Amino acid sequence: SSRLLLTSGDGLGFQALLLDEDRAWLMVGAKNHIFLLHLDHPGREPEKIFWPASREQVEHCRLAGKDVETECANFIRLLQPYNSSHVFACGTGSYQPVCGAGASLMRLVTHSLQSGRGRCPYSPRQPFTALLVGKDGEMYSGTSSDFMGSSAAFFRTWVRGAEQSYIRTEQNQDHWLHEPAFVGAFAIPDTYNPHDDKVYVFFRETALEAGQWDRRHIHARVARVCKNDVGGKRSLINRWSTFLKARLVCSIPGPQGTQTHFDQLEDVFLLRTRDPQNPLIFGLFTVSSGVFSGSAVCVYSMAAIRAAFSGPFAHKEGFDYRWVEYKGRVPYPRPGMVRSREGSGWRQEGPAWQ
Known part of the structure; x- marks a missing residue:
């Protein structure tokens, strides 16, 4: 987990955190990824979900004048408890916000994907709640x-x-x-x-x-x-x-x-x-x-x-x-x-x- 946190300068853009003290894990939203850190096993390799934007979305973002490395990606900006087994997550989707539910077993429920407009900002830098x-x-x-x-x-x-x-x-x-x-x-x-x-x-x-x-x-x-x-x-x-x-x-x-x-x-x-x-x-x-x-x-x-x-x-x-x-x-x-x-x-x- 320490290796993960120390790479925050590499453009992963850690912005969303969700802590579950009962189950001793910390979920971290980053660029194209959601990481799960096990707090009771600090040396254990973090689990992760790879959740990138599509090539078409990245290209559309680039043609609109945005930076491919720092803006045209799916920056995970929201992690909220959904129910006892799932977390609701939203990302910028390369300036096409997207949301979905992910299981605590670190699997993204692809059929749950829906528009993130009105829930998540388009930009990875814009403040929101x-x-x-x-x-x-x-x-x-x-x-x-x-x-x-x-x-x-x-x-x-x-x-x-x-x-x-x-x-x-x-x-x-x-x-x-x-x-x-x-x-x-x-x-x-x-x-x-x-x-x-x-x-x-x-x-x-x-x-x-x-x-x-x-x-x-x-x-x-x-x-x-x-x-x-x-x-x-x-x-x-x-x-x-x-x-x-x-x-x-x-x-x-x-x-x-x-x-x-x-x-x-x-x-x-x-x-x-x-x-x-x-x-x-x-x-x-x-x-x-x-x-x-x-x-x-x-x-x-x-x-x-x-x-x-x-x-x-x-x-x-x-x-x-x-x-x-x-x-x-x-x-x-x-x-x-x-x-x-x-x-x-x-x-x-x-x-x-x-």
Whole structure:
């Protein structure tokens, strides 16, 4: 295993890791390969699956101007537990993303292969996040949705059933997502009622509310959707009806009340506690400017995050059309309300800054 890890500079591109402590193995996604390391036998040769892109896909990638060695291959970027015996994996597929299930015995189930669009990025370098939850194989993913990487969205797709079934954030609507870089996603229950379960996604994006003179300012975000969201109606079919986002503030006080904000969210870690509804969220942030460069770790309770989603939300107002706190009458149903699966009514949720 040490020989494998030491060759990471050879272009294998290790990016996806999946640890199974009970069975003492570590699965590693790489360029055209999935490796399985046996932790209780460190000297044992790793098992591997060879999963390359087809020659046609590699040639198409090359003709599109991509680098054959560093881009035109199947870089495995996602490894998620699928069931007790299989792992769900996705790769870039030489800029044609592909997903499939592999047995823990290191055999790829070829008939399970399906499109990875909306689940895995086209590029081996682009940041993304994905989470596979539930018995129905619900995949929540924040990723680019086109070859150029110019459009990104937060999706829900289903591993089982209809491949084309999905829900996503709205396209070409900057107030939903504006040049996002996704970092992590977690399923966290709000109450003991499973119909209240939410998925939280963490990312950074170019902030619209920073003003027209500071269009490139980055803000860290946490967004939330309800797991039982069935999408909107009419023009919002296949679009989230419960998507809300709030700013993640990580700052230190300075002289005369100034604040130094760490807005470049780089990573996020969920620390489970005895109460499944209230884990702790650790965020790793950086800041870089002409005046100051540094990093910080900020810790958030779920109570604080839920309070943000229960607070006021923002809209554009005034002669300069700035984003300000909305103080008018909140419409019903409020943004973020959860509709029961039976369609018998609405469950109350609060709006967030968005």
